[in-house]
Amino acid sequence: MKPILATALALLLAADPAWAAERLRYVALVDGGTPAGHQLVETGEDGVTRVEFVFKDNGRGPELREEYTLAEDGTYRSYRVQGESTFGAKVDERFSRDGTRARWRSTSDSGEREIDGVALYTPLGGTPAGFSVALGALAEQGDAGLPLIPSGTLRARPLAEAVVENGAETRTVQLLAVTGIGFTPQFAWATTGERPRLFAFIFPGFLQLIEEGWEASAAALEAQQKAEEGKALVDLQRRLAQPLPGTTLVRNARVFDSERAQLGASADVLLRDGRIVAVTAAGGGGEADQVVDAAGRVLLPGLFDMHVHAGRWDGGLHLASGVTTVRDMGNDNATLQQLMQEEREGTLLSPRVVPAGFIEGESPMSARNGFVIEDLAGARAAVDWYAANGYPQVKIYNSFPRELLGDTVAYAHEKGLRVSGHVPAFMRAEEVVALGFDELQHINQLLLNFFVTPDTDTRTLERFYLVAERTAGLDLDSKPVQDFIALLAQKQVAVDPTLATFEFLHQRDGELSPIYVPVEDHVPPDVQRSRRAAEMDIPDDATAARYRESFAKLVEFVGRMYRAGVPIVAGTDEVPGFTLQRELELYVQAGMTPAQALQVATWTAAGVSGTRGDRGSIAPGKRADLVLVDGDPTRDIADIRKVALVIKGATAYSPAAIHAELGIRPFAEAATVEAAAR
Numbered sequence: 001m002k003p004i005l006a007t008a009l010a011l012l013l014a015a016d017p018a019w020a021a022e023r024l025r026y027v028a029l030v031d032g033g034t035p036a037g038h039q040l041v042e043t044g045e046d047g048v049t050r051v052e053f054v055f056k057d058n059g060r061g062p063e064l065r066e067e068y069t070l071a072e073d074g075t076y077r078s079y080r081v082q083g084e085s086t087f088g089a090k091v092d093e094r095f096s097r098d099g100t101r102a103r104w105r106s107t108s109d110s111g112e113r114e115i116d117g118v119a120l121y122t123p124l125g126g127t128p129a130g131f132s133v134a135l136g137a138l139a140e141q142g143d144a145g146l147p148l149i150p151s152g153t154l155r156a157r158p159l160a161e162a163v164v165e166n167g168a169e170t171r172t173v174q175l176l177a178v179t180g181i182g183f184t185p186q187f188a189w190a191t192t193g194e195r196p197r198l199f200a201f202i203f204p205g206f207l208q209l210i211e212e213g214w215e216a217s218a219a220a221l222e223a224q225q226k227a228e229e230g231k232a233l234v235d236l237q238r239r240l241a242q243p244l245p246g247t248t249l250v251r252n253a254r255v256f257d258s259e260r261a262q263l264g265a266s267a268d269v270l271l272r273d274g275r276i277v278a279v280t281a282a283g284g285g286g287e288a289d290q291v292v293d294a295a296g297r298v299l300l301p302g303l304f305d306m307h308v309h310a311g312r313w314d315g316g317l318h319l320a321s322g323v324t325t326v327r328d329m330g331n332d333n334a335t336l337q338q339l340m341q342e343e344r345e346g347t348l349l350s351p352r353v354v355p356a357g358f359i360e361g362e363s364p365m366s367a368r369n370g371f372v373i374e375d376l377a378g379a380r381a382a383v384d385w386y387a388a389n390g391y392p393q394v395k396i397y398n399s400f401p402r403e404l405l406g407d408t409v410a411y412a413h414e415k416g417l418r419v420s421g422h423v424p425a426f427m428r429a430e431e432v433v434a435l436g437f438d439e440l441q442h443i444n445q446l447l448l449n450f451f452v453t454p455d456t457d458t459r460t461l462e463r464f465y466l467v468a469e470r471t472a473g474l475d476l477d478s479k480p481v482q483d484f485i486a487l488l489a490q491k492q493v494a495v496d497p498t499l500a501t502f503e504f505l506h507q508r509d510g511e512l513s514p515i516y517v518p519v520e521d522h523v524p525p526d527v528q529r530s531r532r533a534a535e536m537d538i539p540d541d542a543t544a545a546r547y548r549e550s551f552a553k554l555v556e557f558v559g560r561m562y563r564a565g566v567p568i569v570a571g572t573d574e575v576p577g578f579t580l581q582r583e584l585e586l587y588v589q590a591g592m593t594p595a596q597a598l599q600v601a602t603w604t605a606a607g608v609s610g611t612r613g614d615r616g617s618i619a620p621g622k623r624a625d626l627v628l629v630d631g632d633p634t635r636d637i638a639d640i641r642k643v644a645l646v647i648k649g650a651t652a653y654s655p656a657a658i659h660a661e662l663g664i665r666p667f668a669e670a671a672t673v674e675a676a677a678r
Contacts, residue, residue, distance in 0.1 A: 025212040026128070026198075028055050031332075031368030032219065037061065039209065041129050053127035055207075058367035059398065059459040060086050066127050071097070074137035074195070075120045075146075081127070087504065087535040088461050091125040095149075102149055107509040108532040111150055119147040120154065122181060122526065124533050128209055131188050132197035135176065139195055145180070151525040154180040159228045161192070164217035171214075173199045175225055177232070181526050183662040184313040187229065189221055204229075204312075205335030226335075230342070233312055237349040240316070240661065242652040242673055246289035247272045249676075250626065250647075252282045253294035256634065258301050258603035258617045261595040263634045266296060271624040274649035278620055291676050292652075297644060298632055300598065301617050302625030304605030305351075305580045307441065307496050307571025312339055314576045315350035316662055320655035321577030322627035322643045326351045327609055329441065329496075329573070330358035330369045330395055337389070349658075351648070352625075354609045356395045356420065357386030359408070363399035365459040373400075379408040387415040392610045395441070396421030396432075398459045409436040418610075420496070425459045428452060430484060433493055439608070440488075441571075443497040443554045447471055449484060468505045468536065471550035476557060485564050494567040494608050497558050499590075500582040501574040504535040505554075506547040515575065515582045518638065522665040559590030569608050570601040581640050594637040624649055630668045645671040 022044075028037035037055035044050070051066035064083035071077040079095040093106035103112045106124050120137050123130060138146045138156050146154040156176045164171050172192050177185040189200040189210075200210035200218065204226050208218040250269040257264050268285025270277040278285070302324025308314070310328045318326060328336055336355060342348035358370025359382045366372050371382035386394055394412050396405070402424055409419045413436060420439030423429050429440060429449040440446055444467040448458060451466045474481065488495065503514045512520060513531040520528055538544050562568050570587070572579035580601070587597040606616025615623045626647040631639030643655045652673050656666035 026200075026209050027212050027215060029208040029210070029215065029218060030057050030206060031372070033208075033215070034368055036207075036368075038212075039128060041132070049129075051127050051129045053129070057207075059365040060461060062086050062091075062125075064091060064125065064127050066129065068133070070133065073118045074133065074140050075118060076133065079121060079123065081123060081125050083125075084537075085125065085533070085535055087464060088537045089509070089534045090537060093123055093125050095121040095123070097121075104149070106533070108534065109510065109529060113149065115149065117147070119149045121149045122152070122154075124530060128198060128201050131178075131190075131201060134178070135188070135190050135196045135198065148180065148526070150529065152180050154178065159187075159232075160224060162189075162217075162221060162224055164214055164221070166213050166217075171199075173221075175221075175228055182530075183317065183524075183527070183664070185232070187225055189225070205332030226338070229312060230347075233342075233349065234347045236316070236661070237347060240349060240653060240658055241346075242654070244271065244274075244290055244624075244647070244650050244652055244673065247277070247287075248290040248292065248624075248647075248652075248673065249285045249288035250292045250294055250299060250628070251285060252296060253299035253628065254296060254632075255279060255618050256298060256300045256595075256598060256602075258599050261593070261599040261603075263298065263595070263632070267299075269299065269618065269626070271647070274624050274651075276618060276620050276622050276624050279618060288676055290673050292628070292645060292671055292673050294628055294671065297671065298629045298634065298639075299618065300627040300629060300633070301602045301606075302351075302615060302623075302627055302646070302648065303580065303601045304570065304609065304616075305572050305576070306569040306605050306609065307498055307573045308576065309573070310336060310339055310350075310353055312342070312348060312350075315343075315348060316658045317576035317578070318351045319349065319646050319648065319653050320643065320658040320662075320664075321581060322629070322640070322646055322655075323577060323580060324351045324625040324627070324646065324648045325354060325605075325609070325611065325615060327354040327356060327571070327605075329356050329571070330367070330397070331355075333357075333370055333385075346651070352615075354611060355386075355389075355391045356393045357382065357391040357417075358395050358397065359383070359400065360397040361399040361401045361404075361424070363459070366399045367397055369397075370395075373404075376404050376407055379404055380411050383408070383412045383415055383417065387417055391417065393418035393420055393438070396424065396437075398422050398425055398463075400424040402427050405432065406435045420494075423448065423458070425457050426452075426454060430487065433487060433491060437493060439494040439496060439569075441496045441498070442573075443467075443495075443499055443502055443558065446484075446495065446497075447474070447554065447557065450474060450480060464505065464536065467554075468547045468550050471553045472546045474553060476553060476560060481557075485561055485566065488561060489565040492565075492567060494569055495558075495561060496569050496571040497554075498571050498573045498583070499555060499558060499586045500579045501572060502554060503551060503582075506538075506544065506551045507534055507536070508538050508544055509534040515579050518582070518585075519578055519641065519667075522659075522667065524663045555586055555590045558587065559592070562587075562590065562592060562596075567604060567608060568600050569605050570597075584637050584640060588637045593634075595634040597637055598633060598640075628671050642668040644668045645673075 026039040066081040095104040190196040266282035343350040606612040628645040630642035633639040656670040
């Protein structure tokens with residue numbers, strides 16, 4: 001690819017020498033230094049800046065070409081981006097400003113507005129080069145912030161500086177926390193001076209995008225960024241966490257019996273030092289140091305999200321939604337170890353973390369998390385490391401060599417670890433179940449069982465498009481489907497379908513993601529807008545109808561598995577909190593009762609994750625991981641969004657306070673923890 005790209009650029013520059021007036025190249029690195037793409041930014045003497053951005057990881061990623069001109073105040077005068085998104089959707093977006101009139105159009109929205117003064121358009125499908133434009137325009141505004149089009153205000157706060165070296169050349173760069181887009185800050189390394197521009201964009205544990213020639217500085221910048229982010233996160237936890245020393249009485253709560261999937265009579269629940277001491281009839285709880293008047297609300301065990309890739313800024317959305325335990329299904333090992341340590345120490349706003357060790361095979365399309373192995377010795381060494389570090393399971397990924405799979409699964413079982421994962425390329429789900437998989441991730445990985453041939457490379461986008469195209473025509477009553485479900489049930493292979501995540505299979509441009517439809521009025525306008533962009537290429541109404549029918553059958557398939565006795569666990573692999581709520585709604589659509597869906601996210605999850613000994617139900621001796629909910633989610637699963645209070649061990653959290661911190665309008669009036677009258 002590189003020689004072709006170089007030739008194309010050489011021809012382009014020869015045809016238009018003005019384009020080469022100013023050139024800046026960035027390289028994208030994953031796994032601590034593996035090249036995975038680039039960004040080329042060139043500004044010609046004609047004043048037009050052209051950007052090429054390509055990033056490929058795990059067999060997918062965006063390819064974008066951007067052009068823009070700037071006004072004197074540093075904001076966009078004109079803007080255009082075209083290309084493909086991560087999952088192949090067409091990107092075609094433009095903006096222009098003529099005097100006070102601003103106009104924009106993307107594949108998912110359009111608008112026109114009178115703008116008085118400085119304002120910056122925020123592209124939906126833009127490249128990281130947009131950081132340079134935003135930082136330059138912000139520098140012109142000072143502390144006042146930069147108004148955004150269509151809405152919001154952008155601000156940047158300097159956190160630290162670093163001196164980087166490139167041979168004999170040195171440079172001072174600054175770390176900025178950028179706020180005003182999304183729920184949490186974004187971090188960028190920028191040059192210093194009157195008009196800063198992007199030097200590096202680092203997503204710790206995953207991506208390092210940095211100016212070419214300075215790659216050797218990336219690791220040190222990442223370490224410093226993690227330290228600075230840590231300071232902000234410690235402060236966030238300090239402000240939002242309410243310690244519960246001594247004893248706490250949750251009075252007059254209707255307690256959900258997760259083992260039996262039924263709601264009990266009103267009760268008092270006594271807590272001491274992060275554990276449940278007693279569950280008694282209402283009025284019999286006695287005295288305590290603190291009291292929560294549940295006022296007849298429903299008390300659930302803390303919810304589990306069984307499929308996340310944990311990030312240090314995710315905890316607020318999880319906890320505010322009642323998620324007190326997450327299972328990490330693949331991460332940079334050092335990043336996850338740090339996150340888990342911070343959670344145990346109480347310095348990080350975070351649910352508890354159950355880790356799954358990621359093992360991938362070496363290939364040009366490998367995901368670069370965890371361990372990437374080439375032989376059985378490498379696979380066994382990975383299993384040994386995860387076993388020694390207390391991981392209860394490993395996750396096999398797409399490029400894992402099929403010839404090593406059986407021995408690796410057996411070795412993991414010998415070490416006491418469960419085995420789950422994707423179905424490796426050129427294999428079918430039935431084969432990995434026969435080799436001893438204890439669990440399968442993602443509904444598409446199961447349905448591919450009926451569509452792949454020995455030549456189908458499911459490391460490509462085929463793993464999504466095949467399922468979208470062909471599930472609509474699949475007879476779920478056919479013998480192959482029935483036999484497969486029976487096999488899963490007979491072997492008690494757990495399934496983590498992540499249904500809500502896969503609604504992107506049918507979402508069209510301009511339609512709000514179904515994850516956000518029920519919460520649209522609560523989240524910031526920029527979040528609403530960003531989630532109206534399609535991820536799949538759906539060219540016409542006939543294709544859209546077919547993809548919708550396919551998704552409906554995915555939901556039905558999950559219901560059939562559940563009724564056959566296949567253990568289902570609720571995971572997301574998407575935006576925290578809101579996605580789990582949508583996942584449970586889809587389980588109800590699949591035929592579960594609301595109480596059964598709640599059981600899946602508590603009792604079943606605790607069993608599959610090996611944590612039922614201390615969580616998953618409300619019983620004496622277990623951790624005081626509790627969720628107080630307005631309404632009755634055992635009758636109407638939508639009430640799961642009305643979280644009034646969350647207790648995680650010896651700490652209470654107000655979802656309303658967390659949501660206010662994230663720019664989200666609360667869903668329920670907060671229940672308070674009051675000092676007991678003496």
